[in-house]
Amino acid sequence: MDNQNGQSLTPKKLKARLEGFSRVELIHSPTPFRKLERLTRELSGPEIFVKREDMTGLGFGGNKSRKLEYIIPDILAKKADVVITYASLQSNWCLQTAAAARLFGVIPLLLLFKTHDLPDELDGNLLLDHILGARIRIRDGGPGKFIDEAVLEEALEEAINEVREWGHTPYVAPVGGSVPGGDMDRPLGALAYVDALLEMHDQTEQEGVAPIDYIIHATGSGGTQAGLAVAAKVLGQGTKVLGISVIEEAKKFRGEVLSIALDTEKILGLNTGLDADDIVVLDEYIREGYGIVDQDVADAVRRMAMLEGIFIDPVYTGKAFVALLDLVDRGYFKPTDRVVFLHTGGTPALFPNKSRFTEFLPG
Numbered sequence: 296m297d298n299q300n301g302q303s304l305t306p307k308k309l310k311a312r313l314e315g316f317s318r319v320e321l322i323h324s325p326t327p328f329r330k331l332e333r334l335t336r337e338l339s340g341p342e343i344f345v346k347r348e349d350m351t352g353l354g355f356g357g358n359k360s361r362k363l364e365y366i367i368p369d370i371l372a373k374k375a376d377v378v379i380t381y382a383s384l385q386s387n388w389c390l391q392t393a394a395a396a397r398l399f400g401v402i403p404l405l406l407l408f409k410t411h412d413l414p415d416e417l418d419g420n421l422l423l424d425h426i427l428g429a430r431i432r433i434r435d436g437g438p439g440k441f442i443d444e445a446v447l448e449e450a451l452e453e454a455i456n457e458v459r460e461w462g463h464t465p466y467v468a469p470v471g472g473s474v475p476g477g478d479m480d481r482p483l484g485a486l487a488y489v490d491a492l493l494e495m496h497d498q499t500e501q502e503g504v505a506p507i508d509y510i511i512h513a514t515g516s517g518g519t520q521a522g523l524a525v526a527a528k529v530l531g532q533g534t535k536v537l538g539i540s541v542i543e544e545a546k547k548f549r550g551e552v553l554s555i556a557l558d559t560e561k562i563l564g565l566n567t568g569l570d571a572d573d574i575v576v577l578d579e580y581i582r583e584g585y586g587i588v589d590q591d592v593a594d595a596v597r598r599m600a601m602l603e604g605i606f607i608d609p610v611y612t613g614k615a616f617v618a619l620l621d622l623v624d625r626g627y628f629k630p631t632d633r634v635v636f637l638h639t640g641g642t643p644a645l646f647p648n649k650s651r652f653t654e655f656l657p658g
C-alpha cells in the first residue's frame with residue numbers, strides 16, 4: 296500500500312523514507328518501554344505504559360536529544376562551528392543542544408531568557424550548561440509570557456556578529472528544533488518523532504500490546520507531537536496523540552502543530568490527509584502558567600516516583616501526568632484502552648524549582 300490518497304504505509308516503508316535523511320547517533324535506542332503496573336492497578340482504568348524518552352542517554356536525557364540526531368548533520372553540512380540557540384533560562388533544549396554540539400566539536404552559544412521568576416543561580420540545566428562550557432548570555436525575556444520577538448531578534452543579531460568577530464561560523468537553531476527557522480529550513484526535529492513512533496510500534500508488537508490507543512505527552516514547540524501525529528496517521532492503527540500544552544492556548548497551537556506536521560509530510564513525500572482533527576491539544580493543564588508548580592503537579596511528581604520509581608519534572612512531564620490522571624478520573628479513556636505516557640525528560644528542572652516544589656510536599 297502507498298499513501299498518496301490517505302492510505303496507510305507499512306512501518307518498513309516509512310522507515311525507508313526516514314533513511315533518506317542524514318542522522319548521527321546520539322541516543323541509546325530503543326528507549327525503554329514498559330507497563331506501569333502499579334499505576335494501572337491503582338487507577339483501575341486503562342492499561343498505562345511509559346516510553347522513557349528521558350533515558351535517551353545524552354546529558355540527562357530527553358526528547359531533544361532524539362531530535363538533535365537529525366539536526367547535528369545539518370549544522371555540520373553547513374560547515375558551522377558554533378551553534379547559537381535560545382529558550383528560557385532552564386531550557387532542556389539548550390542543554391541537550393550544548394551536549395550534542397560538544398560531541399561534534401561545535402561550540403554552543405546559548406541565549407537564555409528569564410521569562411518567569413526562577414533565579415539565575417547555577418542549578419539544574421543552567422549548572423549543566425556551565426559544566427559543558429557553553430557560552431551563556433542571560434537576558435530578560437521582556438513583557439508577556441513568551442520571549443519578546445524584538446528582544447530575541449536583537450539578541451540573535453548580536454550573537455551572530457559576536458561569533459563572526461571570533462572568526463567562526465554560526466548556525467542558528469530554532470528553539471525546540473522543530474519549527475523551521477534560523478539556519479534550519481526543514482522540521483528536522485519532528486522527523487525524530489516519526490522515528491520514535493516506529494520504535495514504539497516495534498516494541499508494542501514485541502510485547503503483544505499493539506495497537507496503542509493513545510499517546511499522551513507534554514507539548515511545547517510542537518515537534519514531538521507533529522512527528523508522532525504524522526507517523527500515527529501513516530501507520531493507520533488509530534493511535535491518537537494527546538498533546539498537553541505547557542504554555543500556549545490550544546486554539547493557536549493546534550494550527551502550529553498541524554503546520555509542522557504538514558511540512559514533515561512534505562519532506563517525507565507523504566500525503567496522508569492529516570488535518571486539524573488529528574491534532575488534539577489540551578491547554579487546561581497550563582493552569583497558572585508555564586513552569587508554575589502547583590499542588591497537583593507536586594502530587595503527580597510524587598505519585599509517579601512513589602508508585603513506579605520514575606522521576607518526572609514539574610514543568611513539562613509533571614503537567615502531562617496531571618492531565619493523564621485527570622482524564623482517567625473523568626472517564627476519557629475506556630478501561631480496555633492502552634495509553635502510553637511519553638516521558639520526554641526535563642528532570643533537572645526539579646532542582647531549581649526546589650523551593651516552590653517543597654512548599655507542596657507533605658510535612
Ligand SMILES: Cc1ncc(COP(=O)(O)O)c(C=O)c1O
Pocket residue numbers: 357358387388471473513514515516517518519520608611612639640641642
Ligand atoms: C521535558 C520536555 N518535554 C516536552 C517538551 C515539548 O517538546 P516539543 O518542543 O517537541 O513540543 C519539551 C520542550 O522543551 C521538554 O523540554
